[in-house]
Amino acid sequence: MSIPVDVGDPIRLRLQLFNGASTLFPRAAIYDEAGASVTGSPFALTHLAGGLYENDAFIPLLAGQYDASYVVYTDAAFTIESSLYARALDVFTVGGSAGGSGAEVLTAIIFSDETLTATLECED
Numbered sequence: 001m002s003i004p005v006d007v008g009d010p011i012r013l014r015l016q017l018f019n020g021a022s023t024l025f026p027r028a029a030i031y032d033e034a035g036a037s038v039t040g041s042p043f044a045l046t047h048l049a050g051g052l053y054e055n056d057a058f059i060p061l062l063a064g065q066y067d068a069s070y071v072v073y074t075d076a077a078f079t080i081e082s083s084l085y086a087r088a089l090d091v092f093t094v095g096g097s098a099g100g101s102g103a104e105v106l107t108a109i110i111f112s113d114e115t116l117t118a119t120l121e122c123e124d
Contacts, residue, residue: 001091002065002093003090003092003093004092004093004095004096005060005092005093005095006096007063007094007095007096008059008061009059010057010059011056011059011060011068012056013030013043013055013058013068013090014053015054015070015088016052017052017085018085020050020051021051022049022051023047024073024074024082024085025044025072025073025074025075025076026044026045026070026073027043027070027071028041028043028069028070028071029042029068029071030058030066030068030069031069032062032064032065032066033064033065033066038066040057040058041058042071042078043055060094063094063096065091065093065094066091066094067089067090067091067092068090068091068092069089070088071087072084072085
């Protein structure tokens with residue numbers, strides 16, 4: 001499933017950890033259609049509440065598909081990947097024109113058995 005985003009609107013990266021952990025260090029690397037990292041990638045996610053982490057710093061200026069790959073680390077230097085959480089992926093399709101109605105947001109819930117459940121929220 002791809003998440004639609006308008007050109008010029010921020011992509012909101014959101015990651016929900018299954019156990020509500022609030023002291024970890026997730027980040028998301030964003031890649032364009034050619035597989036190249038976008039400027040600023042990877043992006044550190046900030047804890048909001050109850051194990052929900054977020055970052056909306058990336059604003060795509062070109063239409064196309066972007067992949068966001070999430071990894072959870074146990075240290076602030078992002079050197080030790082947590083063995084408790086599986087990696088996750090969101091796919092964003094950027095199109096339309098700048099200043100659209102806003103991005104849809106995918107919140108991924110990562111489970112220790114590496115299954116992935118996702119919910120789609122719409123913002124208007």
